[in-house]
Amino acid sequence: GAGVSQSPRYKVTKRGQDVALRCDPISGHVSLYWYRQALGQGPEFLTYFNYEAQQDKSGLPNDRFSAERPEGSISTLTIQRTEQRDSAMYRCASSLEAGDSPKYEQFFGPGTRLTVL
Amino acid sequence: KQEVTQIPAALSVPEGENLVLNCSFTDSAIYNLQWFRQDPGKGLTSLLLIQSSQREQTSGRLNASLDKSSGRSTLYIAASQPGDSATYLCAVGGSGNTPLVFGKGTRLSVIA
Numbered sequence: 001g002a003g004v005s006q007s008p009r010y011k012v013t014k015r016g017q018d019v020a021l022r023c024d025p026i027s028g029h030v031s032l033y034w035y036r037q038a039l040g041q042g043p044e045f046l047t048y049f050n051y052e053a054q055q056d057k058s059g060l061p062n063d064r065f066s067a068e069r070p071e072g073s074i075s076t077l078t079i080q081r082t083e084q085r086d087s088a089m090y091r092c093a094s095s096l097e098a099g100d101s102p103k104y105e106q107f108f109g110p111g112t113r114l115t116v117l
Numbered sequence: 118k119q120e121v122t123q124i125p126a127a128l129s130v131p132e133g134e135n136l137v138l139n140c141s142f143t144d145s146a147i148y149n150l151q152w153f154r155q156d157p158g159k160g161l162t163s164l165l166l167i168q169s170s171q172r173e174q175t176s177g178r179l180n181a182s183l184d185k186s187s188g189r190s191t192l193y194i195a196a197s198q199p200g201d202s203a204t205y206l207c208a209v210g211g212s213g214n215t216p217l218v219f220g221k222g223t224r225l226s227v228i229a
Binding site for chain 1: 121148149151153159160161162163166206208210215216217218219220221222
């Protein structure tokens with residue numbers, strides 16, 4: 001596709017339910033990042049992948065959050081037993097790893113607005 | 118731990134003015150710095166990326182400078198237009214393809 005896509009764009013769920021958020025990066029992009037953004041704040045890092053390998057998950061708030069990218073393309077961020085404090089905009093970005101000229105510019109998707117009631 | 122600060126938090130200017138948005142970061146060992154634009158309900162649009170070896174980048178009416186040693190970057194917008202109204206975010210990358218650390222943004226309003 002032309003850009004990073006995320007689905008769903010909006011998700012409303014009840015406390016205690018599990019949710020899965022999907023990110024489809026730009027074709028050929030090696031790195032994929034998940035961020036979370038609260039209102040009035042900048043995005044905060046959650047986790048990222050190079051190909052299918054999860055490189056860093058230090059930003060995940062607790063063990064209810066997990067992410068995978070099994071084939072090195074599409075990624076899913078899963079939140080189990082959702083809580084109201086999980087409500088936020090979840091953003092995905094991808095970047096192209098270029099060996100000789102590593103710009104590593106990150107391109108963001110439109111985000112998924114999660115609301116936990 | 119890297120921290121990024123953006124000043125001012127909000128700015129309102131009349132159309133046609135030139136303006137400067139400021140970004141500072143605490144750890145000067147950065148790999149690159151990216152400026153983004155965020156419109157309400159939409160994604161982040163990358164405006165400019167400056168690598169650590171560069172001092173500035175220009176795109177149209179936008180010019181971003183980087184002074185790595187002092188931990189500062191500025192985004193200069195020339196001849197502002199109402200369509201420039203948005204939140205502008207500064208983000209720094211520690212090394213290669215590692216996650217960005219963002220500031221809280223500057224909310225810009227350009228009044229016609």
